[in-house]
């Protein structure tokens with residue numbers, strides 16, 4: 001989108017997210033409250049981590065919760081996609097990194113979100129060669145300049161934490177590691193309810209019960225969103241007044257994906 005790399009306050013709310021309660025509490029303590037009540041933290045001399053790494057399987061809400069944190073704090077949000085940063089500005093990616101952090105400081109309080117951050121930090125000397133190496137060095141310089149980064153919080157997201165250069169995971173950089181797992185059966189129900197807030201779901205449909213079904217095993221939040229969209233589209237095509245979410249919808253997704261639930265993980 002045209003807003004790529006620019007700041008806005010996202011419109012994702014906590015109600016839009018199913019599950020992830022403990023993660024939300026952590027972010028509340030580490031980011032939201034610090035942005036809202038900076039004087040308190042100053043008075044108590046609290047100097048906490050400002051860099052976070054969300055890791056876990058795709059489609060489980062990493063981007064969503066980062067946006068909701070910004071919304072809750074009333075902070076700006078800058079969304080950077082790792083691979084794009086690397087490819088779009090070949091030869092200039094160091095400058096791009098500097099520009100991005102500069103922009104984040106200008107619009108602080110701000111959450112700087114690096115999606116697929118592993119692309120920028122893959123262990124040096126491998127794959128990307130000197131381009132990654134120089135970009136990574138610049139990134140470390142910016143991350144280490146936390147003193148000049150007041151009000152800027154950095155959140156990285158990755159499905160492959162194991163390929164990341166350990167240097168970026170040190171305290172003061174992406175220092176706090178937070179796991180975002182596949183949802184449990186009950187959390188799947190909560191995700192369906194969150195997603196269903198924006199759709200005319202038949203009031204007789206028990207979304208919590210659907211979430212607990214075996215057919216939903218190993219589905220991510222993104223898979224569940226696809227199931228619900230399929231069901232909504234079917235209802236619309238059949239000119240029904242509301243959406244019947246049932247096992248048929250889950251079956252339909254399985255058929256479409258060919259290899260059953262969870263296969264979207266292998267994309």
Ligand code: ATP
Nearest residue numbers: 016017018058059060061062063064191221222225
């Ligand atoms: P990736 O690693 O692929 O970038 P991600 O973990 O960042 O994935 P999101 O982009 O946050 O995943 O989620 C993709 C979509 O899946 C969301 O826009 C939303 O529709 C749905 N979704 C995923 N997790 C949740 C959740 N916990 N609650 C509600 N919706 C969710």
